[in-house]
Amino acid sequence: MFVTDHPKLAYRYVLALTGALLLSYLAVAISLPVVSIYVVNVFHLSSASGGLSVGISFLSTILTRGHAGISADRFGGKICMQRGLILYAIAGLICLIASLPQLSVAGGYAVLIAGRLLLGLGESLTMVGMTSWAIGLMGHARSGKVMSLVGMGMYGAFAVGGPLGLALLDHVGFAGLMGVCTVLPLLGLIAIYRLPPVHPQAGQSESFWQIIGRIWRAGAAVGLQGVGFAALGAFFPLYFLSHGWSYAGLGLTFFGVGFVLVRLLCGHLPDQIGGMRVAIVSLTVEACGQYLLWLAPGPGLALFGALLTGLGCSMVFPAMGAEVVKQVPPHLRGTAIGGFVAFQDLAYGATGPVVGLLADHSSYSSVFLIGGLAATLGLWIAAVSRHRLVSQAPL
Incomplete structure (x- = not known):
């Protein structure tokens, strides 16, 4: 059975993928307003250092979009997305380790930057993998609908992520918030586990x-x-x-x-x-x-x-x-x-x-x-x- 021959079933699958994407972007969104606050107020570093800790993940995302696209074409969107979600979880765990009191300020900040860099790579693989997979499920003719759902998952997460992140910081602290950022993509990984893959197609490669x-x-x-x-x-x-x-x-x-x-x-x-x-x-x-x-x-x-x-x-x-x-x-x-x-x-x-x-x-x-x-x-x-x-x- 080809999923594209059953539009309603394909659409349900893509909605599940959109939900997993939303969970993964929540891991980005809830940490976005918190990381710079932690760097400035706890590490007592400059605002520029706080800004770098936020922006470095976006730089990582930009630089790895090409790698993510090639991975999706070579291994399929499902494997690409799964790898991205795993990297999301590892990135959250690394950022949690950055808050350990045994680390010096310089050491904690370096670990945090490493986690943020990995977060950017995870975002690239997850988003590009999900989009490629969803278009494969729905078919080229409905790619606009897929792109609309991708945007809703992303912006929906950002709409609620900022206030949620600040609330979590107040109630469970930075380590607790990063624990949440570790769990969210794992929930997404579970949600997509049984969905059918779209196998990569052979063809002449281009740079x-x-x-x-x-x-x-x-x-x-x-x-x-x-x-x-x-x-x-x-x-x-x-x-x-x-x-x-x-x-x-x-x-x-x-x-x-x-x-x-x-x-x-x-x-x-x-x-x-x-x-x-x-x-x-x-x-x-x-x-x-x-x-x-x-x-x-x-x-x-x-x-x-x-x-x-x-x-x-x-x-x-x-x-x-x-x-x-x-x-x-x-x-x-x-x-x-x-x-x-x-x-x-x-x-x-x-x-x-x-x-x-x-x-x-x-x-x-x-x-x-x-x-x-x-x-x-x-x-x-x-x-x-x-x-x-x-x-x-x-x-």
């Missing part, structure tokens, strides 16, 4: 950079989309406080409402009407939201800009991801997904420092001008890409 050459336009569009989200996440509260406005904490709430609403209502559209069309409309909406944030005369319109940004950002990743999957044969799918996601990782990692320098010399509203210009450039790339596809289509 990672050759595949990047195929998909860079879709990757650039999703990366440029990420600038607006990263700018909003990093600077929205400071933007409100600089104007003396109330409700500074509601920016991500409005963004999240728009993001989740569109994912729930429109997750099927890339598969039905084409990813390029969805991306063009989405990037237009995001650009409008960012420009509104830049020019907003008061908090009401600024919050509406955050909502528009969420509405626009929501479908760019699954829409362009569906196009990426169409551009490569099945045996190169994992590598293509790894390269595609790396563009978004790079945007998330670079936006904060780069636009922060601009904010230091201008104003916090200017970061949203950059977000709007980035979304507009992404819109142009998507429009040009669609024109190329239409012109190359057989008559």
